[in-house]
Amino acid sequence: PQLSYAKYGKDNVRLYKVDKNEKTGVHTVIEQTVCTLLEGDIDTAYTEADNGPVVATDTQKQTIYIKAKQHAIDPPEQFAAILGDHFVKTYPHIHAAHVKIIQHRWTRMAIDGKPHPHSFFRDGEEIRVVESVTRENQGVEIKSKFEKLLVLKSTGSAFYGFHRDEFTRLPETWDRILSTEVEASWKWKTFKDVAEVKKVDFNGAWQRARDITMKIFAEDNSASVQATMYKMGEQILADVPLVEEVDYVLPNKHYFEIDLSWYKGLKNTGKDATVFAPQSDPNGLIYCTVARK
Numbered sequence: 001p002q003l004s005y006a007k008y009g010k011d012n013v014r015l016y017k018v019d020k021n022e023k024t025g026v027h028t029v030i031e032q033t034v035c036t037l038l039e040g041d042i043d044t045a046y047t048e049a050d051n052g053p054v055v056a057t058d059t060q061k062q063t064i065y066i067k068a069k070q071h072a073i074d075p076p077e078q079f080a081a082i083l084g085d086h087f088v089k090t091y092p093h094i095h096a097a098h099v100k101i102i103q104h105r106w107t108r109m110a111i112d113g114k115p116h117p118h119s120f121f122r123d124g125e126e127i128r129v130v131e132s133v134t135r136e137n138q139g140v141e142i143k144s145k146f147e148k149l150l151v152l153k154s155t156g157s158a159f160y161g162f163h164r165d166e167f168t169r170l171p172e173t174w175d176r177i178l179s180t181e182v183e184a185s186w187k188w189k190t191f192k193d194v195a196e197v198k199k200v201d202f203n204g205a206w207q208r209a210r211d212i213t214m215k216i217f218a219e220d221n222s223a224s225v226q227a228t229m230y231k232m233g234e235q236i237l238a239d240v241p242l243v244e245e246v247d248y249v250l251p252n253k254h255y256f257e258i259d260l261s262w263y264k265g266l267k268n269t270g271k272d273a274t275v276f277a278p279q280s281d282p283n284g285l286i287y288c289t290v291a292r293k
């Protein structure tokens with residue numbers, strides 16, 4: 001046998017950074033969870049118990065904290081590129097660096113209608129994610145994502161006209177609840193270096209992708225999850241020229257009607273349905289990648 005592939009590093013490196021504006025007294029906080037994984041001439045560490053080539057995972061962790069102190073960590077795409085660039089340039093035997101950054105939500109509190117200078121709350125489990133790979137002399141590939149954005153609409157969703165055969169039981173519906181937990185990602189063109197990365201408005205793209213997702217989710221008279229998610233991908237490609245392709249992964253989180261007619265003929269189905277049973281499982285799961293022609 002032979003070592004066919006290897007990468008290693010430190011996962012779940014939690015990081016918090018505060019920016020304190022001396023003039024305004026306004027603090028801005030960011031919290032991230034970082035993973036770095038290195039590739040290179042490290043085979044003998046596996047095959048011959050030779051630790052010489054090993055840039056210890058602890059060293060990678062210390063590096064993350066030092067770079068976070070020395071550089072901006074916002075946008076996370078830029079910080080990922082800075083970290084990847086460091087590992088590939090600092091160690092001649094390291095030829096690629098994978099960096100994953102999860103950014104958690106600290107939303108500024110509004111107190112008595114005014115944004116509070118240094119207080120924040122976690123408004124949902126939604127996360128922003130960056131996955132990058134920096135390869136020596138080949139630039140940096142970046143995929144941006146948001147995950148766990150839980151949405152629901154109480155109407156404006158239908159599902160009919162689908163294939164029917166002897167296995168089909170699902171009735172057609174022209175008016176249903178639609179709920180999903182959005183995982184959206186957009187793959188950028190390959191960037192030459194950190195300098196090129198620094199010119200890109202990643203925060204604007206994240207805001208656009210999130211706004212487009214919610215606007216189309218809300219306004220589309222959805223014929224299916226498939227049809228609606230395709231429109232989202234199309235719009236992101238139209239709005240963000242440097243993005244090459246867009247992925248959506250949408251679970252269909254079903255809400256079942258409850259027939260209460262056994263109880264004195266109580267009407268709660270079809271257009272009379274107001275009480276539903278949210279289903280934890282099973283769930284539909286719909287994938288879609290939209291790419292430029």
Ligand SMILES: O=c1[nH]c(=O)c2nn[nH]c2[nH]1
Binds near residue numbers: 159170224226252284
């Ligand atoms: O939007 C939907 N797409 C599907 O493929 C499906 N299958 N059952 N319900 C569904 N709803």
